[in-house]
Amino acid sequence: xxxxxxxxxxxxxxxxxxxxxxxxxxxxxxxxxxxxxxxxxxxxxxxxxxxxxxxxxxxxxxxxxxxxxxxxxxxxxxxxxxxxxxxxxxxxxxxxxxxxxxxxxxxxxxxxxxxxxxxxxxxxxxxxxxxxxxxxxxxxxxxxxxxxxxxxxxxxxxxxxxxxxxxxxxxxxxxxxxxxxxxxxxxxxxxxxxxxxxxxxxxxxxxxxxxxxxxxxx
Amino acid sequence: xxxxxxxxxxxxxxxxxxxxxxxxxxxxxxxxxxxxxxxxxxxxxxxxxxxxxxxxxxxxxxxxxxxxxxxxxxxxxxxxxxxxxxxxxxxxxxxxxxxxxxxxxxxxxxxxxxxxxxxxxxxxxxxxxxxxxxxxxxxxxxxxxxxxxxxxxxxxxxxxxxxxxxxxxxxxxxxxxxxxxxx
Numbered sequence: 302x303x304x305x306x307x308x309x310x311x312x313x314x315x316x317x318x319x320x321x322x323x324x325x326x327x328x329x330x331x332x333x334x335x336x337x338x339x340x341x342x343x344x345x346x347x348x349x350x351x352x353x354x355x356x357x358x359x360x361x362x363x364x365x366x367x368x369x370x371x372x373x374x375x376x377x378x379x380x381x382x383x384x385x386x387x388x389x390x391x392x393x394x395x396x397x398x399x400x401x402x403x404x405x406x407x408x409x410x411x412x413x414x415x416x417x418x419x420x421x422x423x424x425x426x427x428x429x430x431x432x433x434x435x436x437x438x439x440x441x442x443x444x445x446x447x448x449x450x451x452x453x454x455x456x457x458x459x460x461x462x463x464x465x466x467x468x469x470x471x472x473x474x475x476x477x478x479x480x481x482x483x484x485x486x487x488x489x490x491x492x493x494x495x496x497x498x499x500x501x502x503x504x505x506x507x508x509x510x511x512x513x514x515x516x517x518x519x
Numbered sequence: 520x521x522x523x524x525x526x527x528x529x530x531x532x533x534x535x536x537x538x539x540x541x542x543x544x545x546x547x548x549x550x551x552x553x554x555x556x557x558x559x560x561x562x563x564x565x566x567x568x569x570x571x572x573x574x575x576x577x578x579x580x581x582x583x584x585x586x587x588x589x590x591x592x593x594x595x596x597x598x599x600x601x602x603x604x605x606x607x608x609x610x611x612x613x614x615x616x617x618x619x620x621x622x623x624x625x626x627x628x629x630x631x632x633x634x635x636x637x638x639x640x641x642x643x644x645x646x647x648x649x650x651x652x653x654x655x656x657x658x659x660x661x662x663x664x665x666x667x668x669x670x671x672x673x674x675x676x677x678x679x680x681x682x683x684x685x686x687x688x689x690x691x692x693x694x695x696x697x698x699x700x701x702x
Contacts, residue, residue: 310569311567311568311569312569368619369620369674373566373567373616373620374620375566377611377612377613380610381613384608403630418663418666480635486632486635498629502575506578509576515627517580518643
C-alpha cells in the first residue's frame with residue numbers, strides 16, 4: 302500500500318504531531334510492500350504540488366494540531382487546493398489525526414464532523430479520525446508517561462499497514478476522556494494545573510525575563 | 520456600539536460577500552454604530568507558528584511584527600466582531616482562519632475550567648461578542664453551515680464570549696442589522 306502522510310503542523314519537523322506520526326509510520330512499514338511519502342504543509346510554497354499529488358496514493362493520512370477548535374490555516378489552505386479532486390472516482394482513502402493541547406476529546410469532536418464531511422465531499426473512503434488530547438508538553442514529560450501513547454500509535458500503524466483499517470478499540474481508548482468528571486477536575490485543579498504553571502509556563506516566562514509581565518494586556 | 524468586521528474574503532472584486540459587507544457597513548453606521556471593516560486580504564501577516572512567544576516572551580503580543588498587531592488591538596477594543604467569509608470546501612477561508620489563529624495573544628497560557636471543560640483564561644476583562652456572516656458556494660449545504668457555526672460557537676467560548684448570530688448573504692441586510700441591534 303502506498304500511503305501519503307501529511308503533517309499539517311506549523312512546527313513541521315519539530316512538532317508533537319511528528320512525534321506521534323513516527324511510531325505510526327514505523328508500524329505501517331512493517332508489512333512488506335508498504336511505502337510512505339511524507340509531506341509537510343509548513344512548506345507553503347509546495348502546497349500546490351502536494352495537492353496535485355494527493356491522488357497518487359492508496360491512502361492519505363492528514364495529521365494536525367487543533368488550532369482554534371479547527372484546522373491550522375496551513376491545513377485549510379491545503380484543503381482549498383484539493384477542490385479540483387472533489388467527487389472524483391478512485392480517490393485515496395483518507396484518515397485523520399487531531400491532537401490537542403487541551404486534555405479532553407470534546408474540543409476536537411467539532412472538527413471531526415467537518416473531517417468526515419470532507420471525506421464525503423472528496424469521495425474518499427473515510428478511515429476514521431484519531432483524536433488525542435493532552436499532547437502539548439509531551440516533550441517535557443518523562444519518557445515513561447509518553448511511551449504508552451507512542452505504543453498505541455505504533456500498534457495503530459501496524460494494524461493499518463496489514464488491514465488498511467484503524468483499530469476502532471484503540472481509537473476509542475485514545476479519545477478518552479471526552480470530558481473530565483468531578484474527581485479528575487479536582488485532581489487537575491490541585492495537582493496538574495499548578496505543575497503545568499510552574500514547570501512549563503512560569504519557567505519559560507522567567508527564562509525570558511517576562512514573568513512579571515505575564516498578565517500584560519497591551 | 521463599536522463594531523469591527525473582519526472580512527475574510529480573499530477576492531477583492533465585487534463578490535456576493537463583498538457587496539453584502541459594504542451594504543451592512545453603511546446601514547449599521549446609519550443606525551448609529553461605529554463600524555470599521557478590516558479587509559484581511561489587504562494586510563500582510565503570516566500564520567501562527569505555534570511558538571507561544573505571545574505567552575512566554577512578550578506576553579499579550581505576537582513576536583512577529585506585522586500588520587496583525589493592530590488587528591488584535593481592534594479586536595479587544597470592539598463590542599462586537601463580525602467574521603465574514605465565503606464558504607469553500609465546507610469551511611471558511613484559510614485567510615479568515617489565519618486571522619483566527621493569530622488572535623492567540625489575547626488569551627493567557629494558564630488554564631481553568633469553564634462549564635467543566637479546560638479553557639485558557641482571559642488576558643482582558645471583557646471580550647467582544649462574535650457574529651458570523653457566510654456566503655454559500657454552489658456546494659454548500661445546511662450541514663456545512665451547522666459545522667462552521669458549531670466551531671465558531673466553540674471559538675467564542677475560548678475567548679470568554681458568545682456567538683450571537685450567524686447570517687448568510689442570502690438574508691436581507693436589514694434582518695442582519697436587526698440581529699446586531701439586539702445585542
